[in-house]
Amino acid sequence: MKTEWPLWEIFIRGQHGLSHRHVGSLHAPDAEMAIKNARDVYTRRNEGVSIWVVEAEQITASSPSEKGPLYEPSESKVYRHPSFYDIPDDVGAM
Amino acid sequence: MYAQMVKSTGTGVQSLDEMSPEDRAFQERIDAGEKIEPKDWMPDGYRKTLIRQIGQHAHSEIVGQLPEGNWITRAPTLERKAILLAKVQDEAGHGLYLYCAAETLGISRDEMTEMLLDGRMKYSSIFNYPTLTWADMGAVGWLVDGAAIMNQVPLQRTSFGPYSRAMIRVCKEESFHQRQGFDIMMKMAQGNTQQKAMAQDALNRFWYPALMMFGPSDKDSVHSAQSMAWKIKMNTNDELRQKFVDQTVPQAEYLGLTVPDENLKWNEEKGGYDFSEPDWEEFFEVIKGNGPCNTDRLAARNKAWDDGAWVREGMMAHAAKKRARKMAAE
Numbered sequence: 001m002k003t004e005w006p007l008w009e010i011f012i013r014g015q016h017g018l019s020h021r022h023v024g025s026l027h028a029p030d031a032e033m034a035i036k037n038a039r040d041v042y043t044r045r046n047e048g049v050s051i052w053v054v055e056a057e058q059i060t061a062s063s064p065s066e067k068g069p070l071y072e073p074s075e076s077k078v079y080r081h082p083s084f085y086d087i088p089d090d091v092g093a094m
Numbered sequence: 095m096y097a098q099m100v101k102s103t104g105t106g107v108q109s110l111d112e113m114s115p116e117d118r119a120f121q122e123r124i125d126a127g128e129k130i131e132p133k134d135w136m137p138d139g140y141r142k143t144l145i146r147q148i149g150q151h152a153h154s155e156i157v158g159q160l161p162e163g164n165w166i167t168r169a170p171t172l173e174r175k176a177i178l179l180a181k182v183q184d185e186a187g188h189g190l191y192l193y194c195a196a197e198t199l200g201i202s203r204d205e206m207t208e209m210l211l212d213g214r215m216k217y218s219s220i221f222n223y224p225t226l227t228w229a230d231m232g233a234v235g236w237l238v239d240g241a242a243i244m245n246q247v248p249l250q251r252t253s254f255g256p257y258s259r260a261m262i263r264v265c266k267e268e269s270f271h272q273r274q275g276f277d278i279m280m281k282m283a284q285g286n287t288q289q290k291a292m293a294q295d296a297l298n299r300f301w302y303p304a305l306m307m308f309g310p311s312d313k314d315s316v317h318s319a320q321s322m323a324w325k326i327k328m329n330t331n332d333e334l335r336q337k338f339v340d341q342t343v344p345q346a347e348y349l350g351l352t353v354p355d356e357n358l359k360w361n362e363e364k365g366g367y368d369f370s371e372p373d374w375e376e377f378f379e380v381i382k383g384n385g386p387c388n389t390d391r392l393a394a395r396n397k398a399w400d401d402g403a404w405v406r407e408g409m410m411a412h413a414a415k416k417r418a419r420k421m422a423a424e
Contacts, residue, residue: 003410024190024194029406029410030417041190064133
């Protein structure tokens with residue numbers, strides 16, 4: 001039997017944080033142990049109030065070489081930003 | 095803490111014109127200050143050098159728990175004991191961050207562990223020195239962690255993203271270690287004659303080993319140039335050693351202790367101290383495995399690994415059983 005514990009990715013939401021943020025990874029035999037270890041390793045100094053653990057195998061990542069096709073379209077669509085539109089000063093705050 | 099004597103592969107630094115198109119594109123990204131991420135293409139030598147450096151760095155954190163762990167049960171007050179426990183726990187965490195950073199390069203933690211255990215990978219030479227008195231906990235925190243910080247602060251800007259991010263986390267915690275070490279030294283140096291003598295003795299024994307942590311002199315560090323070109327390394331060994339001496343000597347003076355170096359002298363012209371080189375023969379003996387504690391340290395790690403095998407297997411078996419039970423219930 002393979003005895004190397006699987007890798008888990010750890011996400012923590014900080015005290016006043018809006019969202020969970022990836023903080024690192026660790027090895028653990030199961031999700032419960034991953035949470036326990038994440039608490040010890042990543043929240044020793046009050047870093048957060050909520051922990052998510054995800055088995056690293058379950059994560060699919062985009063590839064840096066696809067940077068072009070993935071993100072270029074957003075550059076040609078400047079009209080998606082509110083700052084694209086000129087509203088006359090007379091109209092007031094909008 | 096920190097790993098040293100990292101050998102990169104390849105034969106010297108190539109100029110951009112000599113490089114293959116892939117290598118050139120890579121070097122240009124490095125030169126532009128871009129961070130390299132795990133899924134990016136990278137030269138084989140870059141990958142290997144980093145696995146070695148980050149892996150050895152991680153091993154140093156783990157082995158480094160032993161000399162300090164040696165004093166946990168004998169710490170002189172409950173407060174000092176709690177602090178030492180917290181510090182050793184931090185070191186375990188640092189090992190963990192670093193192993194994970196190394197794993198993004200395509201090696202597993204167990205593989206690295208096995209390489210440490212059978213001597214194929216190294217750890218910092220400093221942990222092969224014994225901790226003989228309580229004052230050594232002060233000297234280790236102040237000098238050894240101090241030297242580690244000197245190394246790691248520039249590594250926060252190292253070119254490989256996961257390593258740089260691990261260093262940012264580590265540095266925040268390492269500064270607690272250095273301060274608590276200095277705090278122990280202060281208490282001892284201001285204490286009675288015996289305490290002061292213990293502090294001086296600890297400084298005498300750890301001064302040169304701490305200087306060795308920066309690795310061999312630049313003229314003997316054959317692979318530095320490539321590591322610097324790849325921005326894996328940000329400063330030369332001698333630069334960092336000089337910085338460390340300049341920062342530490344006034345701290346020793348503050349403590350009323352004497353640095354064990356009769357050649358130590360302020361050099362107005364260069365704006366730094368002149369100091370004696372550590373005994374490099376001793377250094378090479380220690381990294382070859384012939385230091386005072388090499389055998390003990392590796393024996394302790396091997397014993398923990400071997401004796402813990404049934405626990406690791408048991409936890410995996412239990413996890414598999416729980417998973418199966420959960421699936422059956424769904």
